[in-house]
Amino acid sequence: MPRRKIIAGNWKMNMTPSEAVELIETLKPLVVNEDVDVLFCVPAIDIIPAVEAVKGSNIMIGAENMYFEDKGAFTGEISPAMLTDAGVKYVIIGHSERREYFAETDETVNKKVLKAFEYGITPIICCGETLTQREQGVTIDFIRQQIKIAFLNVTPDQAASAVIAYEPIWAIGTGKVATTQQAQEVCKAIRDCIAEIYDDAVAASIRIQYGGSVSASSAPELFAQPDIDGGLVGGASLKADFGQIVCYNK
Numbered sequence: 001m002p003r004r005k006i007i008a009g010n011w012k013m014n015m016t017p018s019e020a021v022e023l024i025e026t027l028k029p030l031v032v033n034e035d036v037d038v039l040f041c042v043p044a045i046d047i048i049p050a051v052e053a054v055k056g057s058n059i060m061i062g063a064e065n066m067y068f069e070d071k072g073a074f075t076g077e078i079s080p081a082m083l084t085d086a087g088v089k090y091v092i093i094g095h096s097e098r099r100e101y102f103a104e105t106d107e108t109v110n111k112k113v114l115k116a117f118e119y120g121i122t123p124i125i126c127c128g129e130t131l132t133q134r135e136q137g138v139t140i141d142f143i144r145q146q147i148k149i150a151f152l153n154v155t156p157d158q159a160a161s162a163v164i165a166y167e168p169i170w171a172i173g174t175g176k177v178a179t180t181q182q183a184q185e186v187c188k189a190i191r192d193c194i195a196e197i198y199d200d201a202v203a204a205s206i207r208i209q210y211g212g213s214v215s216a217s218s219a220p221e222l223f224a225q226p227d228i229d230g231g232l233v234g235g236a237s238l239k240a241d242f243g244q245i246v247c248y249n250k
């Protein structure tokens with residue numbers, strides 16, 4: 001069965017609750033594509049009004065982060081039960097900005113991935129190399145390490161339903177999109193790594209997104225690659241351009 005594309009916006013730390021509702025109203029008619037799962041990952045405080053605002057549309061709402069404990073004395077954190085109760089089905093885990101500014105590690109990513117699955121939330125597991133790593137030729141080794149640790153103790157069924165986002169750090173927010181060949185090469189290497197950890201069936205089922213300066217002009221070629229199943233879009237997801245990205249095949 002061919003994999004269904006999944007195109008997600010990552011709003012990062014943008015949009016107040018009222019701005020969120022306004023943006024959703026603007027984008028709603030523009031992001032209709034029956035071939036694609038459309039997801040807006042929004043700041044925690046925007047989740048409840050966003051879930052309300054997308055009712056009756058094809059848009060799903062996801063979170064940008066989640067803690068790996070069920071509940072308790074973890075001031076400022078958001079629990080998996082809070083997300084499911086609010087209507088969230090997807091959560092971004094281990095974005096490079098969280099790794100860089102909030103000290104997330106491969107180990108905390110793994111804990112969060114396991115906890116998300118426990119609550120029936122699909123994790124979008126982020127990986128990606130720095131410019132130095134790319135220039136030193138260690139990109140694939142580094143990504144394989146990130147993937148292997150992220151998937152520790154994840155069952156084959158869970159892995160088959162997961163989403164991985166390959167986001168080269170040097171391409172995030174820089175306007176410097178990876179070439180189609182670079183993106184496809186790493187997404188294929190990720191799929192091969194999943195086949196090694198599990199088997200070909202899990203590898204064929206898992207969805208792998210590309211992220212990093214995706215735009216309306218780069219999306220069609222990127223998403224046509226055999227191992228790229230959609231995108232995780234930052235800046236361009238806050239504008240009408242996101243409609244063109246979602247409708248990349250029209």
Ligand code: 13P
Pocket residue numbers: 010095167171172173174175211212213214232233234235236
């Ligand atoms: P940009 O699309 O703004 O480069 O951000 C990519 C990203 O980090 C998505 O998670």
